[in-house]
Amino acid sequence: MARIGLLGGSFNPAHRGHRRISLAAHRALALDEVWWLVSPGNPLKPKKGMAPYEARIASAREIARRAPIDVSDFEIRAGTRYTVDTLAAIKRRYPHHEFIWLMGEDTLPDFHKWKNWRKLAATVPIAVLARPSYDDDARAARAMGWLRGFVRPAAKAKNWTEWRVPAITFLRLPPDPTSATSLRASDPYWYRRFTSAEE
Numbered sequence: 001m002a003r004i005g006l007l008g009g010s011f012n013p014a015h016r017g018h019r020r021i022s023l024a025a026h027r028a029l030a031l032d033e034v035w036w037l038v039s040p041g042n043p044l045k046p047k048k049g050m051a052p053y054e055a056r057i058a059s060a061r062e063i064a065r066r067a068p069i070d071v072s073d074f075e076i077r078a079g080t081r082y083t084v085d086t087l088a089a090i091k092r093r094y095p096h097h098e099f100i101w102l103m104g105e106d107t108l109p110d111f112h113k114w115k116n117w118r119k120l121a122a123t124v125p126i127a128v129l130a131r132p133s134y135d136d137d138a139r140a141a142r143a144m145g146w147l148r149g150f151v152r153p154a155a156k157a158k159n160w161t162e163w164r165v166p167a168i169t170f171l172r173l174p175p176d177p178t179s180a181t182s183l184r185a186s187d188p189y190w191y192r193r194f195t196s197a198e199e
């Protein structure tokens, strides 16, 4: 049974923060691998400003080099956009793997807007990864009203495969302030490096 952490994201572009949190989660959760699921399009984010898929996946491959991280276009192949659908499809496709959903603290305040988020939380355990300056918002998140009853101690996080779902744990990882938003602000045309000249 391979133990896989799934980090879904826009990766617009991928950055050092993604790599650091993935490596820290790899250790904290005793994972075999982290899979970066590069999203064809986050249903809650505007399309405007989203670089081509090809560039986002290429940037992810560059950042993930020589790490136990696999960059995946699973959502393109499965035709899924919503995480709850992706998780159902990935569990069907890999019945012998154990999966845990990884998400940064900044995604928790909007988690109650995700499609069937309670069902999602009942599909795989969730590990929330610390992100500088987002911890108060995360604790106060609307979804936490329901999820609070399912919190598991980070000290026992390596036992996640034994948890009955829903289960959510908060990992206090070394903080990394990097964000794709600030990278785009300093280099709006970053994706040109990754797209073919003909385009």
Ligand SMILES: Nc1ncnc2c1ncn2[C@@H]1O[C@H](COP(=O)(O)OP(=O)(O)OP(=O)(O)O)[C@@H](O)[C@H]1O
Residues within 6 Å of the ligand: 007, 008, 009, 010, 011, 012, 013, 017, 018, 021, 102, 103, 104, 105, 106, 107, 129, 130, 131, 132, 176, 177, 178, 179, 180, 181, 182
């Ligand atoms: N520095 C970081 N610390 C903790 N979690 C992070 C960090 N950067 C990204 N994440 C998490 O990784 C996942 C994918 O993030 P995403 O690709 O949206 O990058 P981002 O930097 O948050 O992008 P943007 O600034 O465009 O919103 C999300 O769950 C996000 O919370």
Ligand SMILES: O=C(O)c1ccc[n+]([C@@H]2O[C@H](COP(=O)([O-])O)[C@@H](O)[C@H]2O)c1
Residues within 6 Å of the ligand: 007, 008, 009, 010, 011, 037, 039, 041, 042, 043, 044, 045, 081, 082, 083, 084, 107, 113, 114, 115
């Ligand atoms: O399923 C949903 O309704 C849903 C709504 C918003 C975001 N997500 C997922 O959350 C992950 C993080 O997205 P992002 O754009 O913040 O990097 C990515 O895998 C998205 O597909 C999923």
